[in-house]
Amino acid sequence: MKKDVYNTEIIVDVHPLEKRVAVLEDNKLVELFVERKDRQNIVGNxxxxxxxxxxxxxxxxxxxxxxxxxxxxxxxxxxxxxxxxxxxxxxxxxxxxxxxxxxxxxxxxxxxxxxxxxxxxxxxxxxxxxGQISIPGKYLVLFPNKNKIAISRKIYSQSERGRIRNILSAIKDPDFGIIVRTEAEGSDEEDFRNEYKALVKTWRLAEKQIKYGKGPLCVFEENALENYLIRDLFGEHVDRLVVNDRTFFKRIVGYLEDLSPELIPSVELYREDSPIFDAWGIEKKIETVFHSRIYLPSGGNIKIEQTEALVAIDINTGSFTGKTSYEETVKRTNLEA
CATH class of the missing domain: 2.40.50.140 (Nucleic acid-binding proteins)
Incomplete structure (x- = not known):
């Protein structure tokens, strides 16, 4: 995967009742995920x-x-x-x-x-x-007790579809079926091999609980934050992933050992006393997100108000007076917004 030109960091704040993940690009908050213990998504478990x-x-x-x-x-x-x-x-x-x-x-x-x-x-x-059991990954979806390989229709190139099928046919066990996701296009053999091994290991752990655990019992959580973090957020384009909880940190590293060991050096354990979101100024950024007025770098602002019928968005030049003409001032303010 090609490295992004901006600096990308993922900051994970773990507390007993909730986990929060912030994605920063050049220190700007671009995504925020919250997992609360009492509001977890159980679909896929x-x-x-x-x-x-x-x-x-x-x-x-x-x-x-x-x-x-x-x-x-x-x-x-x-x-x-x-x-x-x-x-x-x-x-x-x-x-x-x-x-x-x-x-x-x-x-x-x-x-x-x-x-x-x-x-x-x-x-x-x-x-x-x-009763159709599946374990999703970033590139593949694993189906225990099946044996077919199916490739996303959104991968249009026949040569690419053939290449992927040949790779998976060589590494796949006969008692597992696989669906290839669109994101797999262009991935190399090592990517497929690492993810396949990780998915099989995940199933083997679940299978062990099925065999020895006493039901009712959850043996796999598809939407556990660590699974989503590794599957959809963390990759070569991320400069570092910082976690403030040692147990969560060890779980992430454990998953990466099987899936993408080359990413482990980018994972850090936060050891300071100050709250991790305060250290990156994320709490203030979150407060700004929920303000009805957002200030622009030039001095203009955006005013957002929700009514019963619609959401009104008003762009104002504010303290920005421009240098050439009124039209240019308005244009620049709109472009910033």
């Missing part, structure tokens, strides 16, 4: 659960996975790969996908199974589940 009830009339089952409400698994979302993972048996007969009454032949109350959250809880309804 993988659970070892057990069947609470089977309703053939609805073609569905309610599954206990440890959330406030039992989750919902429809017959059409059942994948037999993990239904009998604990007995290492497979259904002898392929079931009719249109006959949802056959759900009673697959699921029984008390039966353990592995599921992934497809849709989160909404109102009085519990989460919707799927």
């Amino acid at each position: 993988i659970y070892k659960g057990f069947v609470k009830d089977v309703l053939p009339g609805m073609g569905a089952a309610f599954v206990e996975i440890g959330l406030q409400r039992t989750a919902f698994l429809h017959y059409s979302d059942i994948v037999t790969d993990f239904l009998d993972i604990f007995e290492n048996e497979r259904p002898a007969k392929r079931l009719n996908p249109r006959d949802s009454s056959q759900i009673v032949n697959l699921l029984k109350p008390g039966q353990e199974l592995v599921v992934q959250i497809h849709k989160g809880p909404l109102g009085s309804k519990g989460a919707r589940l799927t």
Whole structure:
């Protein structure tokens, strides 16, 4: 990946109840992410659960996975790969996908199974589940118990698609399927190999919890901040990643050892006594974001007001008087805004 011309830093502030990630470009706050313990996104999480009830009339089952409400698994979302993972048996007969009454032949109350959250809880309804298990990465999505390679349609070049398929065919185990994401275009063999190894390791750890852990149990958190940080934010274009928590720091380094070991020198542990966001002036930048008036470098400002019908944005020249003409002054103020 080509290095950006500006200095990019990622600052991570870890507290017991929340984690905050700030992305700075030339010391300007360009992105802010907040993960609160009581508001975590559970879509994509993988659970070892057990069947609470089977309703053939609805073609569905309610599954206990440890959330406030039992989750919902429809017959059409059942994948037999993990239904009998604990007995290492497979259904002898392929079931009719249109006959949802056959759900009673697959699921029984008390039966353990592995599921992934497809849709989160909404109102009085519990989460919707799927039996199709996947582990996403930056370039690849891993499917345990599958064997096909599928490539994003947005990678248009046939030669590039062939190159990627040849690389993955050589490094992939036969019991894993892979979807190649659009971001993988142009990546080299080492990128694919490192990510594939990391995804397989993630699944092996989840698989171990599935085998030995007592359900209901979450065995993989897709939207855990460290996963998102490594998968989508951190890369060669980032000059450094600074973390103020030793445990979180070790987890990041541990993931990078398998995925991108060359990035480890860019990860730093913040050891000072002052709050990490204060040290970079991020708290003041955050306060500015929520002000209704934003001041421009020239002396002009932007006024943002939300009403019931619309959001009004007013650009003012403020103390900026310009040097040549009024039109030039207005143009420069608008360009800054």
